[in-house]
Amino acid sequence: MRVAEGARVAEGPVAERGVLTAHDEVWDTAVRQAEVIGPLAEKARVGLADADEAAAMLGISRRQVYVLLARWRAGEGVVSDLLPGRSSGGRGGGRLPDEAEAIVGEVLRRRYLTRQRRSVAAVHREIARQCRTRGLRVPSRGTVVRRIARLEPVSSVTAREGSDAARRLRSAGGAPPAVTGLLEQVQIDHTPVDVIVVDELHRMPIGRPYLTAAIDVASRCVVGLVVTLEAPSATSVGLCLAHAACDKRPWLERLGVEAAWPMSGKPRELYVDNAAEFKSEALRRGCDQHSIKLRYRPPGQPHFGGIIERLIGTMMELVHELPGTTFSSTAERGSYDSDKAAALTVRELQRWLALALACYHGQVHETLGRTPAGVWAEKAAGAALVTVTNETAFLVDFLPVVRRTLSRSGFVIDYVQYYSDALKPWIARREEIGRFVLRRDPRDISRIWALDPDGTNYLEVPYRTLSRPPISAWEQKAAVARLHELGRAEVDENALFTMVAQMRRITDSASAATRKARRDRQRRTPTPPRPKPAPPPKPPADQDGDGAARPFEVIEQW
Incomplete structure (x- = not known):
């Protein structure tokens, strides 16, 4: 169905399954489910024990595991098979009759894709009027919204708002707009850490912590890092921002780590995805208070946050070398007992990550052709960076x-x-x-x-x-x-x-x-109580038992 010259509706089974229109959170959930359900579906018979293990990993019920298994086996064995709310109109089809579909397309072309920028409500009223005139069932407003969501973003914005407004989307096929200034843009995101940690008192496993990280785009330096047992929230973002904006020497001393981490300062722009914690009133008010521009990735275009995603992915690969790792999937973990091997507390994991980042900052970056630390030092010499001296006062603005x-x-x-x-x-x-x-x-x-x-x-x-x-x-x-x-x-x-x-x-x-x-x-x-400064711990021995600090030998470029 042609909607307008240069503006089209995505067609075919891929679009219908929601690959291009699924929100980041929904897609990420489907990816995590596929990592567990895919290997499970290869088994001839999935017993209750296997289903219960998968349910525990995904945080769902046993019944839901079998539902996902059935959808995976009935589909093509791809992530999009697990996306919720697929159309019942058939693979590649729609629920509307052809005549009604033609009306929707024509109204979108003549009334929606214009510089008058009519609202969805006005467009839906016109569609309803024409359908009633011809004796057709009126499509719901949700159907119209979904058809609009399938429009090609650049062409749609150009038709409604002009080429200048669409300029921010034109890098969708390549790289996002270049960032050259120090702290001009900082990307931040969360992830569960692929390792089981133990408690301070009994040294018994307590589960996977969460990591919130912030990276400076211009220098590729990690400027903030927070590890907590709490799920990601506005407070996690505030803690990471406070860590990024403040001098890190007191923090390193409290951890007992002897390492250089000079990267600090308030970012001019915070670039985040569309998760709820990034749209909280606490974060918006805090950013306004400190003149930090809060900017969101274009929906459905994850490569705009590729730098922080790459950082998190590489950090998780390093974590796979630690005792108690859960690896990235059940198939990769195999018979490895993560709970039994767990040895690090949250505090010790923070110390290990601090040492790993110190190594990373001193290695030549493939994209930059220089070390991130060297780029930071050069740019910082001529930049007016604002370092926060009172961490508590700064954090309050983000609570x-x-x-x-x-x-x-x-x-x-x-x-x-x-x-x-x-x-x-x-x-x-x-x-x-x-x-x-x-x-x-x-x-x-x-x-x-x-x-x-x-x-x-x-x-x-x-x-x-x-x-x-x-x-x-x-x-x-x-x-x-x-x-x-x-x-x-x-x-x-x-x-x-x-x-x-x-x-x-x-x-x-x-x-x-x-x-x-x-x-x-x-x-x-x-x-935990502030300890006396102590020598940094030796990196955990690798699983081969030779004691080599393999995680620091090669760090993939972020």
Whole structure:
């Protein structure tokens, strides 16, 4: 079906299966599922044990594993077979009659692809009018939206907004626009780390942590790195940005690592994908506060974030050399017992990664023809980089936002009261001020930061009852849920902290017995006590047992 000269609708089974239109998150989920389901489908019979193992790896039910297996075997054995919500109109077909499809195409050509830039609602109304006139079933608005999504992006934007607006998309067939200035653009992304870590107390496996990394595009230097047990969130992004913007020497000293990592400074542009954590109010406000431009990749064009994707992929290849690695697939892992071999804590994994990055920065980069460290040093000499000196103050601007009114007893957030004598001038004016903007660190909710009515500074406000122990947001939510399960219609602060104490005692007593309990215990203390400086550890021996530091011998170019 021809829509307009130079603007076309993608045709054929590939487009229908959603390869070109699937969101990044949906596609990534299908890729992960294919890595597990593909090898499983090669077996003549998939028993309950194999299905349960696959379900655990993918975080789905056993029934869903068999559903995915059936779809894989019934299809062509490709990733797109596992994409959700495929059309029931048949492979390569659509649900609309040919006459209705022709009306949709004609209206898109004459009314949508014009400089008048009519809305989807207006286009759908015209399609509905013409279909009713001819006695045809009216396509839903969702159908029209899907047809628009299949339009060739460059031609579509050119027709509606002009060639200047489409310039940002014209590199879709090659490389994204060049970036030459230091910290002119920093790409950031997350991934689960392909290694099982152990807890600090019992040295027992607690699962896979998450990595958030940031890379400077111009120099290919890694400027920020965060490893946590929490799933990616706005807080993860804030922590990584704070790590990127601050001097890393204190961080390296706390880890006991003797290595050079001089790359730091606030980025001028943050380039991210379209995940929810990158569209949070906390991140948008923090970037606005520090004049950091927040820019998103064009949907369906992952190569625009290829530099950070390459970095993460190569880091995971290095991690496969560590004890306790899960490798990238069950087929690659084979009979290797990741839990049994696990040996590194989160802190030790951070130390290993810091050493690996120090090696990377000193190696000649294939694309640059020089070392990333050398490029950084040269460009930094003539650049006005802004390094953050107060990491906590910087991080506060990226913490999750909560809005509350102020009472005579302070603020109340999730049944917990916060108060400080410094609030007294605000309390007298609270009715005229209205709701306050508050920031809270989910890892430790024992204090909040309240933005003053002028919107210039934050005031740190602790618990009203200072004897309360610091707890995390996930502990608070779990305690409230448990109280509701016990029939407590109303929750008060005393009951909340009593339940948290009971849950901690249960976790402590069971921490040597179950992975979840050990993980919960470790998450209570995300920042271990500051140790005395110690010599850097020897890199873990390779699996051949010869003790060679193989991960650092060859590092693929990022």
